[in-house]
Amino acid sequence: MSADKVDLLIVGAGASGSLYAAVLAKAGKKVLILEQGPDWKHADMVSNEIWGRRLKGGAPVTLEGKDKMGYGYNSGYGSGGSAAHYFAMFPRMLPSDFNMKSAHGRGLDWPMSYAELAPYYDRVAQDIGISGDAKAEERWRPPGQAYPMPPLPTFRHGDVWLKGFDALGIKTARATVGINSREFKGRPACVYDGWCNAGCPTGALANPQSTYLKEAREAGAVLKNGCTVTRVLTNAKGDRVTGVEYYDEKKQKQVQEASVVLIAAFVSQAPRLLLNSANDKHPNGLSNKNGLVGRYLMAHTGSTIWGMFDEPDVQNYMGTLAPMHWSYDRYAKTSRKNAFGSTLWHCSPAIKPNDIGGIANARNDLFGQPLADFIKKASKQLARLQAFCEELPDADNRVDLDTSRKDEFGLPMARMTHTYDADAMGLWQAGVDEGLEIAKAAGAKDYWAIRGAPTIHMAGGTAMGKSAADSVCDGYGRTHEIGNLFLSGASVFPTEGAVNPTYTIYAVSLRGAEHMVKNWASIAA
Amino acid sequence: MVAMQRRDFVKRVGLGALAFTVGGTEVMLTPSQAYAQGVPYKVLTAEEAKTLNAVCETLLPGAQRAGVTHFVDHQLAVPADQSFLMARVANVQPPFINIYRGGLGAINRSAQAMHGKRFEELDAKTQYTFIDAMRQNKIEGWAGPPGPFIYFLMRHDAVDVVYGTVEGIESLGTPYMAHIAPPTRWEA
Numbered sequence: 001m002s003a004d005k006v007d008l009l010i011v012g013a014g015a016s017g018s019l020y021a022a023v024l025a026k027a028g029k030k031v032l033i034l035e036q037g038p039d040w041k042h043a044d045m046v047s048n049e050i051w052g053r054r055l056k057g058g059a060p061v062t063l064e065g066k067d068k069m070g071y072g073y074n075s076g077y078g079s080g081g082s083a084a085h086y087f088a089m090f091p092r093m094l095p096s097d098f099n100m101k102s103a104h105g106r107g108l109d110w111p112m113s114y115a116e117l118a119p120y121y122d123r124v125a126q127d128i129g130i131s132g133d134a135k136a137e138e139r140w141r142p143p144g145q146a147y148p149m150p151p152l153p154t155f156r157h158g159d160v161w162l163k164g165f166d167a168l169g170i171k172t173a174r175a176t177v178g179i180n181s182r183e184f185k186g187r188p189a190c191v192y193d194g195w196c197n198a199g200c201p202t203g204a205l206a207n208p209q210s211t212y213l214k215e216a217r218e219a220g221a222v223l224k225n226g227c228t229v230t231r232v233l234t235n236a237k238g239d240r241v242t243g244v245e246y247y248d249e250k251k252q253k254q255v256q257e258a259s260v261v262l263i264a265a266f267v268s269q270a271p272r273l274l275l276n277s278a279n280d281k282h283p284n285g286l287s288n289k290n291g292l293v294g295r296y297l298m299a300h301t302g303s304t305i306w307g308m309f310d311e312p313d314v315q316n317y318m319g320t321l322a323p324m325h326w327s328y329d330r331y332a333k334t335s336r337k338n339a340f341g342s343t344l345w346h347c348s349p350a351i352k353p354n355d356i357g358g359i360a361n362a363r364n365d366l367f368g369q370p371l372a373d374f375i376k377k378a379s380k381q382l383a384r385l386q387a388f389c390e391e392l393p394d395a396d397n398r399v400d401l402d403t404s405r406k407d408e409f410g411l412p413m414a415r416m417t418h419t420y421d422a423d424a425m426g427l428w429q430a431g432v433d434e435g436l437e438i439a440k441a442a443g444a445k446d447y448w449a450i451r452g453a454p455t456i457h458m459a460g461g462t463a464m465g466k467s468a469a470d471s472v473c474d475g476y477g478r479t480h481e482i483g484n485l486f487l488s489g490a491s492v493f494p495t496e497g498a499v500n501p502t503y504t505i506y507a508v509s510l511r512g513a514e515h516m517v518k519n520w521a522s523i524a525a
Numbered sequence: 526m527v528a529m530q531r532r533d534f535v536k537r538v539g540l541g542a543l544a545f546t547v548g549g550t551e552v553m554l555t556p557s558q559a560y561a562q563g564v565p566y567k568v569l570t571a572e573e574a575k576t577l578n579a580v581c582e583t584l585l586p587g588a589q590r591a592g593v594t595h596f597v598d599h600q601l602a603v604p605a606d607q608s609f610l611m612a613r614v615a616n617v618q619p620p621f622i623n624i625y626r627g628g629l630g631a632i633n634r635s636a637q638a639m640h641g642k643r644f645e646e647l648d649a650k651t652q653y654t655f656i657d658a659m660r661q662n663k664i665e666g667w668a669g670p671p672g673p674f675i676y677f678l679m680r681h682d683a684v685d686v687v688y689g690t691v692e693g694i695e696s697l698g699t700p701y702m703a704h705i706a707p708p709t710r711w712e713a
């Protein structure tokens with residue numbers, strides 16, 4: 001059964017899908033979003049780390065490689081996607097991130113420059129509300145507009161590190177975040193209780209529920225939850241998509257026709273959907289003649305330093321999960337002697353006792369009474385310092401189909417294979433070494449680094465690029481092989497810099513969505 | 526400090542009450558009440574619960590009284606996509622009972638081989654030494670899911686029930702400050 005044809009069918013109601021839905025619905029297009037998970041509302045965002053786990057995960061995947069992707073922690077499903085419970089730390093990528101291949105012969109080039117993207121960064125800030133100090137940030141990037149709100153206030157557990165940065169000659173600025181430092185467009189200011197990992201229910205943090213998804217629904221976009229898209233369908237010639245096949249909330253198979261299809265399904269499911277949509281005209285999957293669908297999966301290593309400060313109360317239970325201070329001083333690709341790529345320093349988030357980012361995990365060797373004693377002391381004296389380090393795209397880090405495991409609809413699951421190379425590990429080690437020096441100079445009474453490089457954030461899998469030979473889609477997300485099939489979100493990143501991805505996801509998506517509106521007649525024809 | 530006052534209404538609900546069946550009727554209890562009343566387990570066997578209790582109490586004093594076994598048992602009984610266990614975040618393939626059963630089995634097999642007893646029958650000092658070896662993957666002949674991973678999962682469960690609650694956070698002398706307090710009933 002085919003329901004009424006829509007103009008734009010979006011797969012996934014996460015960060016990027018919500019933005020496209022808002023822009024296209026406001027332009028008068030009939031937009032339908034199909035989202036596999038539940039319709040999380042603000043009321044579901046219970047302030048508790050244990051309850052917050054409901055928002056995590058997504059379609060099951062097989063994880064392989066030496067440094068397996070931290071998939072469950074770094075993803076989300078349901079309305080808002082991973083951004084229903086993200087921390088809204090919003091660093092931009094820098095100009096040097098967009099032309100790494102031409103400048104250094106490493107990684108891949110983006111099909112756009114920083115200068116082309118910069119106006120969209122500025123506009124996103126005005127759209128959803130960003131707090132920060134643009135002038136201070138301009139130490140490291142070309143000038144742009146001021147942010148609509150001043151930076152968030154700081155707490156002692158972030159400020160304690162500044163002495164250490166100073167001692168090493170590392171300049172810092174107040175972090176830029178998608179969190180309200182004062183009321184913005186009727187949404188309240190943050191109250192610094194640190195519950196962001198369970199989802200911010202007040203509107204203080206720019207999650208899709210408070211921003212683009214809300215706007216999309218107000219503009220008439222329809223969201224159907226519990227709907228898993230299993231295949232994108234093409235015409236007999238294979239040169240146009242006609243819609244999608246999906247299973248609805250009653251697990252009934254449906255077909256939905258659409259003039260244009262956008263896959264905004266994040267790094268594991270976007271490639272999987274293209275691969276599972278193989279047909280006689282596209283035997284390797286859609287837009288996969290060059291075999292690049294699924295390739296160039298990336299994560300950030302995090303050099304994580306903990307410090308115990310001999311002060312009565314550093315107020316580490318206050319703040320947000322985004323940092324207060326950061327530094328791009330080690331961002332140049334050649335900053336480190338023995339490893340290529342960027343590093344971003346940042347400190348410090350509010351800390352709860354439990355869960356992955358919690359106090360107990362800061363010393364995972366302790367148990368029994370020593371653990372109880374540590375948690376007690378740390379609850380007033382512990383602070384965290386972290387560096388995000390870049391991982392270069394490597395074709396062997398990839399998503400492909402695990403034909404040995406099928407989902408409930410009989411389709412092969414995604415397999416994510418991921419191993420860090422020597423550069424990624426070198427940047428991580430350099431971060432650990434420098435972080436320990438910062439901690440010492442900051443006067444921490446006790447300080448240590450977490451052993452082993454984690455996989456933070458995820459990007460890649462359906463890379464954008466200038467030519468059909470070396471990428472899956474162009475700079476507007478349009479697939480090289482099918483003119484009315486688009487991709488967006490973290491999966492289209494050809495490289496990742498050393499920054500959290502979502503501010504860039506929004507900027508790239510806004511650029512793509514406006515291009516789609518402007519060129520609708522030729523795209524949908 | 527910012528905006529603390531409006532949080533005063535937050536109820537002291539701990540982990541919230543769970544629905545337990547006692548004598549044929551459903552009652553709402555917190556995990557620690559369920560433990561104190563000896564409510565039957567839904568998924569764990571009584572033997573498994575005894576071992577899990579002893580392991581978690583070794584990992585963090587207070588876990589037993591906080592009802593760690595009833596917390597885990599309840600979360601094993603709900604569908605995996607509704608589970609609150611760290612196992613879900615740590616990419617364990619459901620059903621999650623498999624990793625618990627595998628881990629507890631391996632612990633008891635090693636305890637028998639080393640000491641001729643089940644884990645819960647060992648004295649506290651021996652239990653501590655055992656967990657310390659398990660955490661470092663240093664138990665010879667270990668047969669089951671990796672010891673360090675079992676340590677990771679069960680340690681998170683113990684920390685969750687002792688400190689991941691309104692009472693737990695306030696017991697540290699830090700304010701809870703909920704926007705939406707954990708509800709009094711678990712929505713399975």
Ligand SMILES: Cc1cc2nc3c(=O)[nH]c(=O)nc-3n(C[C@H](O)[C@H](O)[C@H](O)COP(=O)(O)OP(=O)(O)OC[C@H]3O[C@@H](n4cnc5c(N)ncnc54)[C@H](O)[C@@H]3O)c2cc1C
Binds near residue numbers: 076080
């Ligand atoms: C704990 C945490 C903290 C984070 N903190 C930050 C931060 O501070 N700053 C930052 O920039 N980023 C942060 N991120 C990352 C950020 O959330 C993601 O990069 C971003 O949400 C990705 O956007 P997206 O639109 O590509 O995918 P998502 O937002 O993940 O949305 C994808 C959606 O597609 C749906 N979907 C997938 N497959 C299908 C299918 N077949 N059918 C139907 N629906 C489907 C999924 O259920 C999901 O809802 C954080 C993430 C996590 C998990």
Ligand code: SF4
Binds near residue numbers: 189191194195204321
């Ligand atoms: S700390 Fe601020 S952004 Fe985070 S949940 Fe609380 S009000 Fe929201």
